[in-house]
Amino acid sequence: MNEETPQLDSAVPRGHRPANASALIHNGSGEYLLHLRDQIPGIWEPGSWSLLGGGREPGDRSLEETVRRELREEAGLDIPDLAPFAVEEALGSDGTPLPIHIFVGHWAGAPATLDLTEGVMLHWFRPEVMPRLRMAPATLELVRRHAEMVPAGQRGAAPPLDGAGTVADARRPPHPRGPSAPAPGGNAVLNVIGVHLYLENAHGEVLLGLRHPDSAYAGATWHFLAGHCERESAVACLIREAREEAGLVIDAKDVEFVHAVHLVDTPGMQPRMQMVFRARRWTGVPEILEPDKCVSWSWWRPEALPEPIVPYTRAAIEGIQAGRLYTEWGWS
Template identity: 90%
Template sequence: MNEETPQLDSAVPREHRPANASALIYNGAGEYLLHLRDQIPGIWEPGSWSLLGGGREPGDRSLEETVRRELREEAGLDIPDLAPFAVEEALGSDGTSLPIQVFAGHWAGDPATLDLTEGVMLHWFRPEVMPRLRMAPATLELIHRHAEMLSAGQCGAAPALGARRPPHPRGPSAPAPGGNAVPNVIGVHLYLENANGEVLLGLRHPDSAYAGSTWHFLAGHCERESAVACLVREAREEAGLVIDAKDVEFVHAVHLVDTPGMQPRMQMVFRARRWTGMPEILEPDKCVS
């Protein structure tokens, strides 16, 4: 991109020209790469899912150089086919509007292999699950608009939506040696915080197979259901809490193998913003307090 790009035309008053740039990164499976920002007061959108990017520095000759530098610095990421997509109007904490030049580009890699230097994690999400995430409405609208254009073939050449991206050779989605896929156990964990800032934890039974005699989130394993449906069911069964799926947002994931040779586990943490009922012990064989 150069200074003749329409969004940055010299006819636009300087105070309204973007000084920040972000990358809208998508893959052939219809997923978008989001960045979970640190929960640090005073930074832009703390604790939210957002696009990678940042502000223009004196050495940047264009906003394309800005976004490429930010991708390298934040995640060691290089996207060859970045192209201008839109200007997003973001609101700062003081209510002022900040124009951000958004570049779109295709990438099919595994974010777990990237060297993230800022924030908590990078993760692929499909647009339909994003309303459950904590993210700026303008970013959500931007992604939905791009997904619609991509589906209609208006965003340039890219693998067709629905196509499966090849697994990264070092990523957890790659087949195990010998070509045999290994099933992963999916666990869900409930982060519940009341108006006083207190977090609900349960004291696991001493005989529990996992984390016995330890204070822990209410948790359970997925059956033939989605992770959010599992969370809603476990909250009701374990503690008598009623949670609406639309009030749940994904906040963290831990993919692990406890010991070599054990079955891999994906532990997903969800936060419920609203619920009804008072916590009570309904499964004393699992939770004692």
């Protein structure tokens, strides 16, 4: 975060607070990059270990641009493979929750070689050490969640560094790595599981939501009602997301699997299995219950879908209309 972090000042009217973005940076060997903030009264989390990041500025076209700019300004870091990971909340001085969009990225250099312009220092830490640090519980939980997704074989000691502070060639994984290549050491690559709700009304129209312009993923773009599985089944996740995002009540017995898109957004990124389920019956009318994620629900004819629309959403709808159960996207 910027030392001033104006977006965490609760004196700013809520509707005008800019969004925040932070970077969860890991080295692929079980360590995470943390930033020790200055011990200055009045700044957010003084003297604590946190993630690099800050608030969106007028010139930033997206939150990804925000986090990339902050990384360059704070530490001279340029990380090509940043990807959306989560949306967390910080508290303003009045206890009001403020969203922070988290992007995850890989870097394996030496923090001492970076040109740090804010804060005291940068350092690699393993998750099991972090409870001994002064840091926000939400940041610690965020690291733990990501660490659970990393294959066990990639959590060993950090690889040796060469004289330039980067991973020695003998241990450096190919970059960029082809999306279908095995992980270093022959370990399987974990796939993120997403669930998506396919609803058709009596007129054969499909329900889609227009995502908030500041969404970490697909801002100002039409998409299914969707979410990521936590410690729950895919159907349970679907039912929960439908209730939380749109106020729709769905019974598990009325849910059927209709399509899957095995997706790689960009080469080398973590694969995702996007599962689409149809609800044959439901109760309720779609409402905007999470305005930071979705600003509108609308029904669309499958042959006249809106633009812009998430490409794999269109592919899934076309597959369902054609009676296909599976689509691959981005693997070639």
